[in-house]
């Protein structure tokens with residue numbers, strides 16, 4: 696799908712279209728906000744998450760065009776506004792782990808906020824797979840270590856590619872600490888970071904946080 700992004704700043708229109716195509720095919724629940732913090736786009740992973748969690752009102756057809764802030768608890772509004780301001784001022788990616796459990800599943804996600812052209816924002820949410828998750832298999836070699844013995848971790852966002860479902864990249868910090876054999880981690884780049892940090896038209900890279 697096409698979006699009417701502002702055309703100034705970081706990205707060439709075809710690179711933005713490439714970013715959208717990548718989000719269309721990503722398992723990371725992702726959305727794009729315009730400069731008024733209105734949803735301009737939600738990806739299919741977003742719709743799937745909404746549907747699986749019994750929240751049809753969150754389908755992109757109902758969400759796109761609405762404001763982000765009313766969907767966030769009022770007390771968190773100043774916090775989120777500060778996040779966007781910080782990303783704008785620093786040029787860095789901002790990230791944050793938060794809990795988003797359903798009645799029968801304990802879940803955490805790692806959110807990353809990226810700036811795109813003209814104060815538009817890309818927000819992506821990676822599932823955090825940890826010890827002690829109910830109904831989520833604990834992170835293990837069986838899921839993340841390839842037949843060559845290597846774990847493929849994105850060198851930008853540090854998500855790790857699943858071997859049973861290679862399109863999915865999870866955030867598995869505890870597993871990586873536990874397996875900490877540095878030589879068995881190969882550094883790749885996940886599709887979203889590739890589209891964001893390495894646009895084919897050669898726009899400058901954004902600096903990374905530590």
Ligand SMILES: [Zn+2]
Pocket residue numbers: 849850851852853854884885886887888889
């Ligand atoms: Zn990445």
